[in-house]
Amino acid sequence: MNFEPLLPYTFFLAGTAGFWGLANLLSRRSNKTTMRLEEFRDPLSRQRRAAMVGESVLSMTYLVERAAPTLSRALEPKTENEAGELRVRLANAGFGRPNAARNFLAIKVLALVIGLIGGVLWISFRPGAAVGNWWTTPITAGALAFYLPEIVLRSLRSARQEKIFLQLPDALDLLVVCVEAGLGLDQGMRRVAEEMNEAAPEVSEELAAANMQLQMGKPRREVLHEMGVRTGVDDMKALVAILIQADKLGTSIGQALRVHSDTMRVKRRQLAEEKAQQTAVKMIFPLVLFIFPGIFVVLVGPAAIQLMENLLVE
Numbered sequence: 273m274n275f276e277p278l279l280p281y282t283f284f285l286a287g288t289a290g291f292w293g294l295a296n297l298l299s300r301r302s303n304k305t306t307m308r309l310e311e312f313r314d315p316l317s318r319q320r321r322a323a324m325v326g327e328s329v330l331s332m333t334y335l336v337e338r339a340a341p342t343l344s345r346a347l348e349p350k351t352e353n354e355a356g357e358l359r360v361r362l363a364n365a366g367f368g369r370p371n372a373a374r375n376f377l378a379i380k381v382l383a384l385v386i387g388l389i390g391g392v393l394w395i396s397f398r399p400g401a402a403v404g405n406w407w408t409t410p411i412t413a414g415a416l417a418f419y420l421p422e423i424v425l426r427s428l429r430s431a432r433q434e435k436i437f438l439q440l441p442d443a444l445d446l447l448v449v450c451v452e453a454g455l456g457l458d459q460g461m462r463r464v465a466e467e468m469n470e471a472a473p474e475v476s477e478e479l480a481a482a483n484m485q486l487q488m489g490k491p492r493r494e495v496l497h498e499m500g501v502r503t504g505v506d507d508m509k510a511l512v513a514i515l516i517q518a519d520k521l522g523t524s525i526g527q528a529l530r531v532h533s534d535t536m537r538v539k540r541r542q543l544a545e546e547k548a549q550q551t552a553v554k555m556i557f558p559l560v561l562f563i564f565p566g567i568f569v570v571l572v573g574p575a576a577i578q579l580m581e582n583l584l585v586e
Contacts, residue, residue: 360501362376363504364432364433364504365432376421376425387415387418391409394413395410432474436478437540442471443468443479446463447529448529450464451525451529457492458492465480482498482499492519493516493520496512499512500512515529
């Protein structure tokens with residue numbers, strides 16, 4: 273049986289059902305009690321909601337925010353460990369908002385739907401493709417689109433951790449100067465966050481978040497531990513362990529920071545030397561593929577032409 277004549281009607285019904293469901297989802301008003309609880313849990317939610325409404329009601333951010341609770345329901349972590357792992361991965365990439373995990377799962381669902389629709393449209397515009405195993409193309413496109421946010425998240429996470437690793441020695445040097453000048457650890461962290469806002473934005477953001485938690489009355493040990501987990505950088509975790517140990521034993525924090533700063537600076541220099549030593553090996557493939565053929569033509573080309581002329585004359 274040939275199903276090709278039914279494809280336009282199927283697309284029309286699927287599109288109508290999708291738009292109808294999306295309109296119902298966006299027109300659903302949240303309960304006032306739920307909104308008040310959300311404001312108590314996240315005091316900045318009212319400002320963000322007002323900003324989103326003021327920008328554009330039809331903006332993608334607003335749509336994702338409204339549709340995220342429903343879209344992410346199918347992918348919600350089943351255990352607390354899985355939810356904590358997802359929050360840590362998002363925090364490592366710089367997404368530390370309370371609803372970051374929900375929005376990320378909603379984006380994955382949207383990417384899956386877009387991939388499936390794109391695969392079906394690709395088949396519909398290719399004559400003779402809607403026969404046999406035609407369903408493999410939409411499934412493959414949907415699977416690739418579903419895992420695309422994970423790849424982007426992993427890339428952002430690695431880039432941010434590398435930036436923190438490279439910026440941390442300079443921030444520690446300034447923190448050592450502040451501590452040795454008579455400031456406490458809390459005041460020194462606040463000063464570093466203010467001074468290095470442009471030179472080291474990632475480290476400054478983490479220190480500012482830690483300062484805000486300290487001002488709210490959270491114990492310093494928990495704040496430092498959460499900062500190490502939030503960054504995911506081994507050197508930051510080592511720094512946090514040193515600060516917690518120095519605070520527990522009452523030793524000099526300035527000396528501990530200076531030793532750790534020197535260690536990180538040596539490690540950064542060794543990493544730069546390692547990358548410099550790898551350039552010779554990495555240059556082999558461009559040389560063989562692009563440089564050597566041109567040199568071979570320039571050097572051997574005239575001799576080959578003369579040899580061919582001599583053979584033709586003989």
